Amino acid sequence: MKALLLTLSILTMTATIAHADNIQQIADAKAINQQQLWPKPANPIAKGSENSAALKVVQNFFAAYGKGDLNEIKKYVADDVEWHIPGRHPLAGTKRGIKEFSDFFALLGRAAFKAEVMILAANDTYIIDVHRGFSNLQGENIDLNWILLYQVEDGKIKRVQNFSGDLYASDAFFNQFAKSLGAK
Numbered sequence: 491m492k493a494l495l496l497t498l499s500i501l502t503m504t505a506t507i508a509h510a511d512n513i514q515q516i517a518d519a520k521a522i523n524q525q526q527l528w529p530k531p532a533n534p535i536a537k538g539s540e541n542s543a544a545l546k547v548v549q550n551f552f553a554a555y556g557k558g559d560l561n562e563i564k565k566y567v568a569d570d571v572e573w574h575i576p577g578r579h580p581l582a583g584t585k586r587g588i589k590e591f592s593d594f595f596a597l598l599g600r601a602a603f604k605a606e607v608m609i610l611a612a613n614d615t616y617i618i619d620v621h622r623g624f625s626n627l628q629g630e631n632i633d634l635n636w637i638l639l640y641q642v643e644d645g646k647i648k649r650v651q652n653f654s655g656d657l658y659a660s661d662a663f664f665n666q667f668a669k670s671l672g673a674k
Contacts, residue, residue, distance in 0.1 A: 530606055544617055544642035548610060550565075558599055560592060560596060560599070563595060564592060566646060570586075571591050579660075579664035604625065615642060619640065637652075
């Protein structure tokens with residue numbers, strides 16, 4: 491019985507410490523993801539990347555995205571694209587193929603999700619994009635830094651992996667957004 495009580499006491503203490511750590515991690519993520527700490531440079535293209543054909547594909551993709559033109563966006567994406575969205579929300583996971591990709595980006599449009607590029611760096615195959623991703627829908631908003639790693643093959647975006655500056659905040663935003671759409 492004493493061993494059981496000691497085990498329960500240790501588990502309770504561990505859970506309390508983990509909860510406190512979690513609260514601190516959330517506060518830290520919010521503190522570092524402040525827009526004023528990450529000003530947009532006049533030229534986001536990393537020196538030496540300006541002649542990359544792969545980079546031009548991603549730049550064209552961003553230009554079409556900025557206009558909200560899904561048909562134009564699809565011109566820069568492979569039919570068998572794999573686009574990974576991190577998190578634990580209904581929109582998370584890997585979007586496989588142009589249909590899943592298009593459906594996801596149509597939803598992003600409904601979320602009024604915007605991207606402001608901070609830096610693009612590239613070689614012939616890979617592009618690293620760091621951008622401020624934000625939305626300010628009524629009752630919902632997000633404003634975070636994101637890092638995306640693109641792989642370009644045959645002049646099209648083949649694969650992308652997203653990294654959120656604050657996974658807790660992005661989960662909360664996309665869970666709320668999905669709920670507003672009636673998703674569970």
